[in-house]
Each structure stands twice: as C-alpha cells, then as structure tokens.
Amino acid sequence: MAERAPGNPQRRDFLVKLAQGAAFAATGGLLWEYILRNEARASPFALRPPGALAEADFNAACIKCGQCVNVCPPDILRLQPAGGKLPIGMPFYEPRSGACIMCPDIPCMKACPTGALSPELKRIEDARMGLAVIDIENCLSYQGLRCEICHRECPLKGRAITLETHPRQTSKHAMFIPLVHSNACTGCGICEKACPTEIAAIRILPHALVQGKIGEHYRYGWRDTGEITQDFKPSAAPAAPAKPGEAAPGMDYLNAGEP
Amino acid sequence: MSTPPAYPRSAALDSIEKLHARTLPARLWSWRYLVLRRLTQFGVLLLFFGTAHWGWEAAKGVPLLNGNLSASELAGVLPMTDPFAALQIFLAGHVLHTESLLGAAIVLGFYALVGGRVFCAWVCPVNAVTDLAGWLRQHLPVSTLFSLPRGIRYFVLAAALILSVIAGVAAFEWVSPIGMLQRGLIYGMGLGFLSLIAIFLFDLLILKNGWCGHLCPLGAFWSLVGKVALLRVRFDKTSCTHCGECARVCPEPQVLNLKKLERTGWVVSGECSNCGRCTALCPEDSLNFDLRPLIRARHAATLAKAANPH
Structure with missing residues (x-):
C-alpha cells in the first residue's frame, strides 16, 4: 500500500456520499412502496360508485376529492378515512346501511373530474357495481317461507332477480326461490338493505370475488349441435400413435385398449 | 465595484431594540398576515x-x-x-x-x-x-x-x-x-x-x-412553481441593518440569505411561502411584498444610481 499513490479523498467521499444517498432512497422507497401495496391490497372488497373503472384503474385514477360523495342524492357514498378497511380516501358504499337508488342521471359519475367514474356509462342499468349473492342456508325463501322481499324491492325485478317456483308435497306450499342474474344485476344493494334476516342473506360482493368463468373450451352440446359436429372432424384426428410405443392422442388409462 | 457597505452592530441592535419597544397595537398589527393566513x-x-x-x-x-x-x-x-x-x-x-x-x-x-x-x-x-x-x-x-x-x-x-x-x-x-x-x-x-x-x-x-x-x-x-411566481418579497438594502430578526422568524431562513438578497433585491427562492412573517416584523421596513417586474425595475434603478451617483 505504501508505494501506491494515495487515493483521491474527495472522490472517495463523493462515492461514499453517493452510496449513502442511494441507500437512503432505496430504504425510503421500499418502505413507501410496501405501504402502498399493503393499502391497495384491501381494495378487492370495495363497492365503488356506478361507472367505476376496474379495480387497478380506479385505484390509479381516483383523486379522492369526494365530489361524488357530496352530490349523491341518497347520501350513501363515503370516503374511506385513514386506517379503515379499504384503501384510503376513495368512495365506497355499504348496501346494508345505504343502497344505491340508481338515479337515472347518474350524478356521482357526472361529478367525477378525473374519469375514475367513467362517463362511458350511459344508462344506470348498465352499471356493474357488484353482484347480489344469496346465502341459501339463511335465505328465508330457501327454507320454504314466503319472503321474496329482495325480488319485490329489486329495481330490475324480473331481470336481475327472478323467482323460481318449486312445487312440493300437497301439505306444503311451493317454494319461491329468488335467483340473481348477473347480466342484469347492477349491485345497487337494495335487496341487501331490504333483506329481513338478522344478517342479510343476500349481499352485494364485487364480481371478482364471486363470479366464476366456464372457459372457452366447454361446449354446450345440447345447444350448438350443428356447429360442434362441423367443427369436430374425427377423420382429421390422427388415429395412430405419432411414434411406435406412444399412446395415440386422446388416449389415456381410461380408454386405452378399447377399439 | 464599490466596497460593501458596513453594517455597524449598533444599528442592528437599535433595530432589535425598536422591535422590543413596540406598542401593543403595533405588535398586533405585525400579526396581520398570521391572522389572514x-x-x-x-x-x-x-x-x-x-x-x-x-x-x-x-x-x-x-x-x-x-x-x-x-x-x-x-x-x-x-x-x-x-x-x-x-x-x-x-x-x-x-x-x-x-x-x-x-x-x-x-x-x-x-x-x-x-x-x-x-x-x-x-x-x-x-x-x-x-x-x-x-x-x-x-x-x-x-x-x-x-x-x-x-x-x-x-x-x-x-x-x-x-x-x-x-x-x-x-x-x-x-x-x-x-x-x-x-x-x-x-x-x-x-x-x-x-x-x-x-x-x-x-x-x-x-x-x-x-x-x-x-x-x-x-x-x-x-x-x-414558486421560482416563476409574480408576487415576491422585495428587499431594500439601504434600510436593512442586518439585525437578523427576519431569518429568526422565517420557517425557511435559507431564502433570506442577506448576501444573496443584496445582489438580487428580492427573495428569489421558490421555497419562500409568502407567509409574511418577515415583512410584518422587519423593524426597518426593508422587506415588503411586491410584484416581480416592479422589483426588477426598482432594483435596476438603484443599481444604476449606485454606479452613477450624479
């Protein structure tokens, strides 16, 4: 070391300062990023006003100004205060205490300055704030009682909620079972608010939490017979194994060996 | 370049004395921006x-x-x-x-x-x-x-x-x-x-x-944004005694760097929040709100006068 020229102390100081600054920025940035992710994690449970963009887009777009809250005629919207269950500062509603009355002119959406509540929503019937889900173990109708309050109160009665009649033995009256149809249900929550059970047996949940998807690969054979027979050409399928010793395509232990 | 003006300590102390000797109405009046804010x-x-x-x-x-x-x-x-x-x-x-x-x-x-x-x-x-x-x-x-x-x-x-x-x-x-x-x-x-x-x-x-x-x-x-702002605090170096009371009350005292102020004639830094603490307090009335173009014109005039006293 002795014979080497002494290093440039200014340069060394600068590099150390640079590393310290970078470390400071990295620790602060990571902590900040963690808080943001933690905060956003709660958002799948939120019910947003009509026209709200998809969850991630809404999180990005909402400026937390509360103009929708102020103009809401039934006054059901609230901004989430700090430290609550949902991400901070954004509008939400809880149908059990205050359901959306589906104003035809959608004032909340019109009040939104950023487009987080998208003006592409032209008719309130097309809003998809959430989806009504019935707890059939606690729904009075499913116990065979005459209730059907959700059906009667539904603003889209007969489309969003229909009644299905199940005749029973002669000593009991038929069951009148409410069914929710996702192609019409806006998630306004009037059913949840009206439900007479102690804890609502019909509830609004965000679509992502409850809605499944059949998938492209299923075919309704009884519905689209013609198309399917045309699509599927057994003659086109390779019958023989690609290589000797390998099973033919579509063969497994269930049908191997069958002619 | 003329020699920098000397700031006798006595003048600064006089200024501070002036502040302490203020009457109650004068004290209240110096809170005007605070109340407005x-x-x-x-x-x-x-x-x-x-x-x-x-x-x-x-x-x-x-x-x-x-x-x-x-x-x-x-x-x-x-x-x-x-x-x-x-x-x-x-x-x-x-x-x-x-x-x-x-x-x-x-x-x-x-x-x-x-x-x-x-x-x-x-x-x-x-x-x-x-x-x-x-x-x-x-x-x-x-x-x-x-x-x-x-x-x-x-x-x-x-x-x-x-x-x-x-x-x-x-x-x-x-x-x-x-x-x-x-x-x-x-x-x-x-x-x-x-x-x-x-x-x-x-x-x-x-x-x-x-x-x-x-x-x-x-x-x-x-x-x-404040770097381009129109409304700024003007500094008058002829009346200032360097008592330093402005920097004492300022929440951003670095903007009141007197050497810099003497050169520019106004608070340039955008970090100044125009809170008015200094302007209301200054015992010599050396700091005042003004519009940037007016300050510039005034400052140029003072400089010209200093360079050519006749």
Whole structure:
C-alpha cells in the first residue's frame, strides 16, 4: 500500500456520499412502496360508485376529492378515512346501511373530474357495481317461507332477480326461490338493505370475488349441435400413435385398449 | 465595484431594540398576515365543509365549493385540481379527463401568480399544525438532534413520481398527511389524526421545520412553481441593518440569505411561502411584498444610481 499513490479523498467521499444517498432512497422507497401495496391490497372488497373503472384503474385514477360523495342524492357514498378497511380516501358504499337508488342521471359519475367514474356509462342499468349473492342456508325463501322481499324491492325485478317456483308435497306450499342474474344485476344493494334476516342473506360482493368463468373450451352440446359436429372432424384426428410405443392422442388409462 | 457597505452592530441592535419597544397595537398589527393566513386556511375548509354537510349553494341546485383540496368545483363552473395529484395520477397510468386537466392548469396558473408555496402558508391545513409546533419549539428548550439538508424534499418529490409509475397509484396521495387532515376534516377523520400527531412531534422535538421545510413533496412541488411566481418579497438594502430578526422568524431562513438578497433585491427562492412573517416584523421596513417586474425595475434603478451617483 505504501508505494501506491494515495487515493483521491474527495472522490472517495463523493462515492461514499453517493452510496449513502442511494441507500437512503432505496430504504425510503421500499418502505413507501410496501405501504402502498399493503393499502391497495384491501381494495378487492370495495363497492365503488356506478361507472367505476376496474379495480387497478380506479385505484390509479381516483383523486379522492369526494365530489361524488357530496352530490349523491341518497347520501350513501363515503370516503374511506385513514386506517379503515379499504384503501384510503376513495368512495365506497355499504348496501346494508345505504343502497344505491340508481338515479337515472347518474350524478356521482357526472361529478367525477378525473374519469375514475367513467362517463362511458350511459344508462344506470348498465352499471356493474357488484353482484347480489344469496346465502341459501339463511335465505328465508330457501327454507320454504314466503319472503321474496329482495325480488319485490329489486329495481330490475324480473331481470336481475327472478323467482323460481318449486312445487312440493300437497301439505306444503311451493317454494319461491329468488335467483340473481348477473347480466342484469347492477349491485345497487337494495335487496341487501331490504333483506329481513338478522344478517342479510343476500349481499352485494364485487364480481371478482364471486363470479366464476366456464372457459372457452366447454361446449354446450345440447345447444350448438350443428356447429360442434362441423367443427369436430374425427377423420382429421390422427388415429395412430405419432411414434411406435406412444399412446395415440386422446388416449389415456381410461380408454386405452378399447377399439 | 464599490466596497460593501458596513453594517455597524449598533444599528442592528437599535433595530432589535425598536422591535422590543413596540406598542401593543403595533405588535398586533405585525400579526396581520398570521391572522389572514389562518382565516384563509380555515375559510377554505369551511367552504368545503359547508357545501358537503350544510348544502351551501351558489345558486339553486349548484353546490358552492364541491370537493376538497385534491379537486373541487366552484359554483359549478370553475374546476380546480391539485396539479401534483394530477401529475401522479397521470404517471400512475390514467389519462385524466378534461375537467381535471383544466382544473390543474387553473390552480397552477393561480399559484404561479401569487407564489407557489402560498398554498403551504395560506391554504394547507397542516401548516397550522407545524406552525404551532415551530412556535412551541422556539419557546421550549429543545436542542438540535440532527440536521438534514432541506433539499431532501426534492428527492421525496422525485420518489413520489417514480413510485407512482411503479405502484400504479398516486404515491403521495395514498399516504399524504395533508390529504388525511383536509379530507378527514370534511369527510371523517378515522385514524388520520395520528399522522398529524406524528408530524407535530417530529417538528417539535426531532427536527425544526421538519415536515414543511424538509420532507413534504407537495411543498417541494410548489417550491419549483414558486421560482416563476409574480408576487415576491422585495428587499431594500439601504434600510436593512442586518439585525437578523427576519431569518429568526422565517420557517425557511435559507431564502433570506442577506448576501444573496443584496445582489438580487428580492427573495428569489421558490421555497419562500409568502407567509409574511418577515415583512410584518422587519423593524426597518426593508422587506415588503411586491410584484416581480416592479422589483426588477426598482432594483435596476438603484443599481444604476449606485454606479452613477450624479
């Protein structure tokens, strides 16, 4: 070391300062990023006003100004205060205490300055704030009682909620079972608010939490017979194994060996 | 270049003496900007609150001031948007609609006229909290724990913008104690007051002017805007005695660097919030609000006069 020229102390100081600054920025940035992710994690449970963009887009777009809250005629919207269950500062509603009355002119959406509540929503019937889900173990109708309050109160009665009649033995009256149809249900929550059970047996949940998807690969054979027979050409399928010793395509232990 | 004027210590002491000898009405009068600032701070919040809860209207069916400091609409016609929030939202990946963009331009234009950090001193409600902490700190034997460069706020500002891109949400708006307080006062506080307590204690016991003067990225944003502001504090070097009282009350004393002030003739730094503490206090009336072009003309005239006394 002795014979080497002494290093440039200014340069060394600068590099150390640079590393310290970078470390400071990295620790602060990571902590900040963690808080943001933690905060956003709660958002799948939120019910947003009509026209709200998809969850991630809404999180990005909402400026937390509360103009929708102020103009809401039934006054059901609230901004989430700090430290609550949902991400901070954004509008939400809880149908059990205050359901959306589906104003035809959608004032909340019109009040939104950023487009987080998208003006592409032209008719309130097309809003998809959430989806009504019935707890059939606690729904009075499913116990065979005459209730059907959700059906009667539904603003889209007969489309969003229909009644299905199940005749029973002669000593009991038929069951009148409410069914929710996702192609019409806006998630306004009037059913949840009206439900007479102690804890609502019909509830609004965000679509992502409850809605499944059949998938492209299923075919309704009884519905689209013609198309399917045309699509599927057994003659086109390779019958023989690609290589000797390998099973033919579509063969497994269930049908191997069958002619 | 003429030799720099000497500032006899006696003159400075005379100035300080003048301050201490003020009558009560003169003392009260020197608080005029403080009173006005509190009035605008709480007045703006009151307008928001009244519109939200008491149905205040500009005309029938038209809310008076709808929204909050993040975005609002005055009398149904004038949109206003926090441009820093709008910038974060844009970086988070959302194309803002015209109303909020127009609102951001309007707010930006307004503060470019009156001074960027006028928002901080005259509108932001956190300012009342940090002013209280700062005032208490002056009257308590709080020793300096450590110092932090005041420029760190620009790094926090940069971090807020970068994180908005990475996290896909407006990074500062999601954690902002300013948002928590102003939204909390209008729409329900929740646990938001905890962040205010944290800021209060930080400013009182840990770092002097810690939040507003070192960390707040919104203040940093308005500092950058303030660089081009029209309304500024003018400095008159002929009457100044270098008593230093202005820097003592200033929450951003680096903007009152007297050497720099003598050269420029006005407070150039955007970090000045036009709070008016110094202008109201200065015993020699050397600091005054003025418009930048007028200051420039005046300063040029003084320089010309100094160069050519006849």
